[in-house]
Amino acid sequence: MSRFYKVIGCLATAAMLFFCSSCEKNNRDIPTPKEGTETPGEEPVDVDIDFTIAECTNKIVAHRGGSSECGAPDNSRASLRYAMQLKCYGSECDIYWTKDNNVVIGHADAECKINGYHPWEATLEQIRKAGVLKNGEQVPSLEEFLDIVMVKNNCTKLVLDIKNITSPSTLTEYPIKAVQRACEIIKARHAEPWCEFICTGNTTVARAAAACQASYKIPVGWMGNQTPATHKAYGFYWANMNSANYMTPYGKGDKTIDQFVNAGMEISIFNVDMKSGDGNAVYSEDAVAYYVSQYPRLRFLCTNYPSWLLAKVK
Numbered sequence: 001m002s003r004f005y006k007v008i009g010c011l012a013t014a015a016m017l018f019f020c021s022s023c024e025k026n027n028r029d030i031p032t033p034k035e036g037t038e039t040p041g042e043e044p045v046d047v048d049i050d051f052t053i054a055e056c057t058n059k060i061v062a063h064r065g066g067s068s069e070c071g072a073p074d075n076s077r078a079s080l081r082y083a084m085q086l087k088c089y090g091s092e093c094d095i096y097w098t099k100d101n102n103v104v105i106g107h108a109d110a111e112c113k114i115n116g117y118h119p120w121e122a123t124l125e126q127i128r129k130a131g132v133l134k135n136g137e138q139v140p141s142l143e144e145f146l147d148i149v150m151v152k153n154n155c156t157k158l159v160l161d162i163k164n165i166t167s168p169s170t171l172t173e174y175p176i177k178a179v180q181r182a183c184e185i186i187k188a189r190h191a192e193p194w195c196e197f198i199c200t201g202n203t204t205v206a207r208a209a210a211a212c213q214a215s216y217k218i219p220v221g222w223m224g225n226q227t228p229a230t231h232k233a234y235g236f237y238w239a240n241m242n243s244a245n246y247m248t249p250y251g252k253g254d255k256t257i258d259q260f261v262n263a264g265m266e267i268s269i270f271n272v273d274m275k276s277g278d279g280n281a282v283y284s285e286d287a288v289a290y291y292v293s294q295y296p297r298l299r300f301l302c303t304n305y306p307s308w309l310l311a312k313v314k
Helices: 002-029 063-070 077-085 122-130 143-149 173-188 205-214 228-233 258-262 286-296 307-313
Strands: 060-062 088-095 104-107 157-162 194-198 220-222 238-242 265-268 302-303
Touching: 060 063, 060 077, 060 307, 063 077, 063 088, 063 302, 063 307, 077 088, 077 143, 088 143, 088 173, 104 143, 104 173, 143 157, 143 173, 157 173, 173 194, 173 205, 194 205, 205 220, 258 265, 258 286, 286 307, 302 307
Parallel strands: 060 088, 060 302, 088 157, 157 194, 194 220, 220 238, 238 265, 265 302
Antiparallel strands: 088 104
């Protein structure tokens, strides 16, 4: 009987060794996930995530990551990292919804296309396969940008621009999907402290963005060029205003910082630059001096030249 149990024991050991060897081989055969292939809303793989954003000591937002200043492509990982290196309050970037329910970061052309595709008619993979950024990077997704900013000691937020779609016609469905899906991704990643939105002036999109603000508690600044009372009626208590076209003095508009501050609203300004090149910017010596003097009253100042403007406000 003793010999019988010894034989049974040996057979069991041999079977266990074979099973473990088979498991090890199968595990070796499982491919490592490639960058950018994570399912939207899932936690990233092998990323040192921090859920506490660092304190920021300035109110400067780098327009498209400050690409005009650093030379990296706009809306690229490199330009985002440049804004983070400067410890800017935020890095502005443009978002679009894709037909595979992703959110792509990219500055579309005059026909609202990225790499030849309307984003809402293509998958993220199709957009990426059609071309890379000039520094060789793939077109990024919102999740990849969250991977970059949600790290220890970073204070730079993503200021996500909900872009209007005007070609082939004015389409409101897809900007609405962009903000809704972005909010879902942000919530799933617990990334609310790292994100704010700025919203096109389109009133249909604005109403949806205001609803998302209420549901997800992520701030939204409206670019509606409206009075403070109209902003509040739409559910906004932060106005993001175009310095060249909405504001006075030094712009073509009739809105003032006093109007919004006295109405109990926050106001941010885009863009204040050191030279011409952006039709949405003021850059004269007097205009720059004025906005630097008003800087303490603003939610933030956006610029294509963040290092330059940081030096001015300090």
